[in-house]
Amino acid sequence: MEFSITKIEEIANVKGGKRLPKGESLITSPTDHPYIRLVDIENNQVNERDLQYLTSSVYQKISKYIVEEDNVCLAVVGHTIGLVFYINSNMHGANLTENAVRLIIDKKQANPRFIYYYLNSEKGQAKILSRKVGSAQGKLPLYNIKSLEIPLPSLKSQNKIVSILKYLDEKIDTNYLMINNLEQISQTLFKHWFIDFEFPNEEGKPYKSSGGEMVESELGEIPKGWSVKYLSENVDFLSGGTPKTKEESYWHGTIPFFTPKDAKNNLYTTTTEKSITDLGLEKCNSKLYPKNTLFITARGTVGKLALANRPMAMNQSCFALKHKDDKQFYLYNIVDNLVKEIILGANGAVFNAINLNDLKRLKYAYSNEQVIANFENTVSRFYEKMSLLEEENINLQQLRDTLLPKLLSGEIEIPDDLEV
Structure with missing residues (x-):
């Protein structure tokens, strides 16, 4: 060309x-x-x-x-x-x-x-x-x-190149729209069940509006049989660490290395700015956290949440949260609703960092295990779809970014009859 x-x-x-x-x-x-x-x-x-x-x-x-x-x-x-x-x-x-x-x-x-x-x-x-x-x-x-x-x-060639790359961008945008819709559905269902207390009762009807008994608690009225618990009773808070930055053999490997910079507005994090090697993982204080581990940023931009879309390590400026019964999607929504309490001090001032004690002091209304299990089973297919869409978008972005130099160099020829 x-x-x-x-x-x-x-x-x-x-x-x-x-x-x-x-x-x-x-x-x-x-x-x-x-x-x-x-x-x-x-x-x-x-x-x-x-x-x-x-x-x-x-x-x-x-x-x-x-x-x-x-x-x-x-x-x-x-x-x-x-x-x-x-x-x-x-x-x-x-x-x-x-x-x-x-x-x-x-x-x-x-x-x-x-x-x-x-x-x-x-x-x-x-x-x-x-x-x-x-x-x-x-x-x-x-x-x-x-x-x-x-x-x-030429402008004609530019237009043809744009038509190809824009098609991929539109597919990416459609996927993001689907992800946002699925996330909103999950959040709406969580609010309906665990904030408004309208989870299905034994007859399949909304609990509170169908006359379900409510009792007083330190967090206000909650359904009878529920209790107030510390988040730490059901969640493990895990830490991270960074291998020596000057040791080249620790870096640029195949293991994604999550830091606060990787906490975007996407629900899932698939790729990270930095990566480490197997040796780097051995030499730092981070475990290899499995897919669907919940990360929360503790320094810099405090309180940003992300679910790991593949196994990854993490630096010391974040916490990794694991539900003890592996109810990670339920946990994500619980923490998402507690974020404001996490980042605000008792006097309303915004924290520029959070520590382990800030997380351990958090309380929430704990329902019975069956309601939690029903929620997790209901939304798990939504999260699985969001995970797949995130992966697809990474592949589409990589395809888009590799096409342009190939089109410019003539390695890939654009058909003369391509309609723009």
């Missing part, structure tokens, strides 16, 4: 985002003015779940710094350099953090999605990181973005 080497500035305007005016802050109540932070980026798109917003008065002060549909955005500060995300129609008009820039692509010369795919490719990422300046956190200056060179085939 023929292509020309083109600088970003020749096909796009590069514009920075904007920090909040001094003394102003974001709000959680939705307005017409969402503000995109780098923590809102998941799977190279804006995750709307935890978006924060500007008031109208603050928006007027920084209204020039908005993104538009089909903009390609790059993170330019610290460890996030190399993060590339695409602006879809639902984020058109949102404000952009000062920690990112946006590329306004000339669509007569380039397909914005082609630029997005290239910058996310292995070669694109290497070029971005090579242009970082400064020590420690570092930054990516605008002039280094503008002068970044990319291979640009």
Whole structure:
């Protein structure tokens, strides 16, 4: 495939985002003015779940710094350099953090999605990181973005490449939607049974609304026969550790090594930023935790949860939780409902770390074992499906990321009759 080497500035305007005016802050109540932070980026798109917003008065002060549909955005500060995300129609008009820039692509010369795919490719990422300046956190200056060179085939060829890669992206998005729906179903069922106490009674009817007897407890009213227990009575809290980072033989093996950075917004964690060898596992304080182990982050971003989608080790900034009767999906929902209590102190201040005692003091309403078993059996097929979908998405992402260089090099030819 023929292509020309083109600088970003020749096909796009590069514009920075904007920090909040001094003394102003974001709000959680939705307005017409969402503000995109780098923590809102998941799977190279804006995750709307935890978006924060500007008031109208603050928006007027920084209204020039908005993104538009089909903009390609790059993170330019610290460890996030190399993060590339695409602006879809639902984020058109949102404000952009000062920690990112946006590329306004000339669509007569380039397909914005082609630029997005290239910058996310292995070669694109290497070029971005090579242009970082400064020590420690570092930054990516605008002039280094503008002068970044990319291979640009004809617009017709770009469109064909995009049609192939976008098909894979759409399949990935469909899988994520299915995962989110299954997780919501599981959470709704958990709330119905264990928070609202509407689990099926002996006649199969909702317990509380059908006149089920309730009794007082230190946590409020609970069904008769239930009790208040410490989480530690039914859960083992296990620790992790890190092998020596300078010992090369301990690292870059086949064992995923979970750290707080790997706790994304996905339910399951399948791949991790770091990996260790069998020898590295022997030389650290972490066990090899089995699939469906529940991880909770204890430092940094405190209280993030993730289920292991394959056996993996873990560093000392997390805890691994194992239900003593192997009711891991029930445990996940219990802990998910206790997270706010975990990360808030007695005075309401947010903890920047949690320790073993913070976990051991947690109490919850414990039902009888049959109700728990019924819940676990009901939702287990949902979690198994979510696990498979996560695995499929990893494979699709790897396929997508390996296709682009093969298409550009001509190793894989695009049929002339491919419809775009």
